[in-house]
Amino acid sequence: MKPSVYNFVWSADDPDKVMIFNSLTTALAEVRKSRIDLLNVPQFDYALLPENERQFVDELRKGGFVVDDTADELRMVKFNYNSDKYDSPIARLVIAPTLACNFACSYCFEQSDKSQSENSHQNAFMPEKIQQDLLDYVEGIAEAGKDIFVTWYGGEPLLAKETVFDLSQKIIAIAEEHKVGYSAGMVTNGYLLSEDPGTVRNLRKNRIKFIHVTLDGPREVHDSRRMLKGSNGPTFDRILEGIKLLKANGLETYIRVNIDRSNIDSVSRLLDVLKENDLSDVFIYLGHVIPYTAGCRSYESSCMLTEEFSATNQAFCKNLNLMGFDAGRESFYPRFARACDANRANAFVLDPDGDMYKCWTEIGNKAASIGKIGDLARQNEEKGNREIHWLAWEPFEYTDCVKCKMLPICMGGCAHQAMFINSGRPECKEWKYGLENYVRARFSYLKAQRAATDKSC
Numbered sequence: 018m019k020p021s022v023y024n025f026v027w028s029a030d031d032p033d034k035v036m037i038f039n040s041l042t043t044a045l046a047e048v049r050k051s052r053i054d055l056l057n058v059p060q061f062d063y064a065l066l067p068e069n070e071r072q073f074v075d076e077l078r079k080g081g082f083v084v085d086d087t088a089d090e091l092r093m094v095k096f097n098y099n100s101d102k103y104d105s106p107i108a109r110l111v112i113a114p115t116l117a118c119n120f121a122c123s124y125c126f127e128q129s130d131k132s133q134s135e136n137s138h139q140n141a142f143m144p145e146k147i148q149q150d151l152l153d154y155v156e157g158i159a160e161a162g163k164d165i166f167v168t169w170y171g172g173e174p175l176l177a178k179e180t181v182f183d184l185s186q187k188i189i190a191i192a193e194e195h196k197v198g199y200s201a202g203m204v205t206n207g208y209l210l211s212e213d214p215g216t217v218r219n220l221r222k223n224r225i226k227f228i229h230v231t232l233d234g235p236r237e238v239h240d241s242r243r244m245l246k247g248s249n250g251p252t253f254d255r256i257l258e259g260i261k262l263l264k265a266n267g268l269e270t271y272i273r274v275n276i277d278r279s280n281i282d283s284v285s286r287l288l289d290v291l292k293e294n295d296l297s298d299v300f301i302y303l304g305h306v307i308p309y310t311a312g313c314r315s316y317e318s319s320c321m322l323t324e325e326f327s328a329t330n331q332a333f334c335k336n337l338n339l340m341g342f343d344a345g346r347e348s349f350y351p352r353f354a355r356a357c358d359a360n361r362a363n364a365f366v367l368d369p370d371g372d373m374y375k376c377w378t379e380i381g382n383k384a385a386s387i388g389k390i391g392d393l394a395r396q397n398e399e400k401g402n403r404e405i406h407w408l409a410w411e412p413f414e415y416t417d418c419v420k421c422k423m424l425p426i427c428m429g430g431c432a433h434q435a436m437f438i439n440s441g442r443p444e445c446k447e448w449k450y451g452l453e454n455y456v457r458a459r460f461s462y463l464k465a466q467r468a469a470t471d472k473s474c
Contacts, residue, residue, distance in 0.1 A: 018074065018083050019060040022090055023422050026056065027453055037082055038456050041090060041425045043351055044080030045460060060086055094425050095413055102356035107198075108158040109364040111168045112151070114143045114177035114184070116369060116381050120206050121246040124275065124306050124319075142177050143369040150371055150391030152187055159191050163363065164198035169225065170366070170377060175209040178216060185223035202227035202269075206243065208252050210259025217262045227269040230260055231304070234274070234283040235290050242280065257294060264299060272301040277319040281329055288340055298343045303330050305447075307434070327450035334458065346462065349455045351448060354428035360410055375407040376433045410436060415443055423448050 023041040035053060037046045052073055055061055063074060077083045084090065118125075140147070158165060165188060169181050185201065192199035203220070207230035210217055220228070232253065233239045240251040263270045272291070274284055284303070291297060305326045308317040321329065330349070337345025358364040359376040365387065366374040372386040379385035387404040412418040412429025421427070429435060429443035438444075448455075 018063050018078075019086055019088075020056045020058070021081055021084055023425060024056060024082055025422065025452070025456075026053065027457070036456070036460060037080075038452075039081045040351065040423055041094065041353070042081035043353065043426070044082065045456060045463075046077075046080055046082065047460070056082065091413075091419065091424075097353065098356060098411070098428060102361050105361060105363065106162075107164045107166050107363075108155075109166045109168075109358045109361065110155075111170050111358075111366040111377050111380075112184070113170045113172055113366070113368050113380060114174055114180040115141060116172040117141050117176050118171060118173045118206070119176060119208060119246055120173065120243055120252065121249070122243050124242070124277070140369040143180055143371075147369065147371040147390065148180070148184060150389075151184070151367060152191065154390055155188050155191050158363065159195035159197045162195075162197060164200075165192055167199075167201040169201065169203040169205075170380075171204070173206055173209070174203055175205055175216065178209070178219070181225075182219050182223050185225065189224060199224065201225045202229070204229045206231060206252070207256040207259040208245075211255055211262055214262075217259075217266045217268065220263075221266055221268060225268075227271065228263055229271045229273055230256060230263075231273045231275060232256060232260075232287060233276075234280045235286040238280050238283040239287075242275075257290075260296060260299065261294065264296065270299045272296075272299055273304045274301065275304040275306050276321070276326070276329065277306040278321055278325075279319050281321070284333060285336060288336065288342070292340060292342075297341055300344045301337070301342065302344065303333055323445065323447060324450045327447040330447065331451050331454045334455070338458070349451075350459045351426040351452065351455065354426050356411075356428065357432055359407055360432050362408060375404060378433055406436070407432070412443060418443055423452065426452075 021039055021041065023039050025038045025040065027036045027038070029036050029047055031047075033051075034047050034049055037048060037053070037056070038044070055070075055074065055077075063071060066074065074083055155165060167185075167188065171177075174181055181203075189199055201224055203225050205228060207228075210230075231243065233242045236251070236253040239253045239256075243252055244250060245252060260270060260272065274287065276284065288301075291299070291301065303326070305323070306320050308320055334345060334349050339345070357376075364375075366377045366380050367390055368374070368380050371390045372383060373388050373390055374380050374382075374385055375387060376385075385403070387407075388401070410432045412424065412427075415429065418424055418427075418429050423445075426448055427446045430446045431444065435441060435443040
């Protein structure tokens with residue numbers, strides 16, 4: 018047998034013990050220092066070990082900390098990654114019924130590239146013909162036995178809420194007819210949630226179960242970054258009311274705080290506001306503002322490097338825990354990194370004109386379209402090649418990724434960044450800088466839970 022190549026060993030609070038984390042299984046254990054010699058040798062003979070050592074190895078094997086001599090762990094990673102990527106039982110659709118937006122956020126990646134004609138968007142809202150083409154596609158997916166997962170996107174999708182609700186009902190009917198699963202969520206700026214009391218009820222009725230809403234800080238900071246288009250009017254209070262409505266109606270709500278160097282110091286004050294409004298049980302997380310497109314490249318100097326963002330996020334997670342937010346109780350913990358939807362088969366983003374894209378950072382950029390939803394059988398070679406470029410991308414082509422112990426939980430990071438921003442080179446994810454911190458936080462949480470259970474018994 019041999020130790021896993023994906024083991025991390027760190028000191029524990031008890032000087033006689035160490036923590037072991039495995040990035041392939043994400044297993045975590047605490048063992049005595051005197052027992053980890055087997056993890057420091059290239060291989061060992063299990064049959065020659067004393068009985069008590071064999072029992073210990075059996076436990077390590079359950080967590081993937083030791084493996085058989087013949088095990089090729091890199092091949093396991095590749096198999097798991099590609100099985101999920103090419104043979105997923107779920108079709109993932111990001112649908113933008115409109116690219117219109119009522120906000121004028123300073124860092125929005127959907128701002129038009131100056132070289133792109135403003136007339137390239139034919140439809141402000143998705144016309145019936147495109148809607149029917151979409152439904153025909155969904156019918157084919159359901160007939161093939163695949164479950165359907167929809168994320169409503171934009172622009173601001175609630176500007177086209179009647180289209181969202183009508184399409185939702187029809188897609189649900191197709192799913193039920195063919196006995197396949199259906200689930201949905203929405204990314205919204207949240208401003209229109211409280212405008213009509215029926216909006217949130219309709220979200221629930223149409224099985225839109227999770228909602229991502231953005232607040233970029235306390236009122237004065239948020240309103241300086243995420244203002245109404247045209248008037249530059251405030252938006253914070255209306256969004257806060259909308260979040261309360263979502264909670265009252267039992268919808269799974271996520272608050273994203275987009276951060277850069279200009280608002281990093283205001284996040285703790287936002288947490289105070291949320292706590293005052295009885296929202297400490299709503300999941301809140303930080304979003305790393307990145308200049309994905311030419312439209313937001315002017316904002317690049319305000320953006321944090323990944324290492325900076327990691328330090329900020331570590332402090333943020335600790336603060337969540339100290340303030341009693343539900344999101345801070347179990348801490349940020351790694352998992353096996355499946356392929357991004359942009360690199361998967363049966364996954365794409367759809368704009369109101371019927372153009373399909375692999376990544377939502379490209380939506381509206383017609384040059385990046387992989388084809389039309391109503392013309393899938395006759396895609397031209399150029400569009401087909403672009404889709405294949407996305408589907409064929411994988412981290413195993415990069416020597417640095419293949420040799421890295423964090424590969425199973427990183428998988429080369431964002432493919433869009435690697436292919437179009439970083440000159441073909443992956444950019445390490447936050448785990449490179451924060452893994453030990455997050456694992457320690459989870460370990461402390463689990464120990465506290467166990468101690469509380471033992472005490473109650």
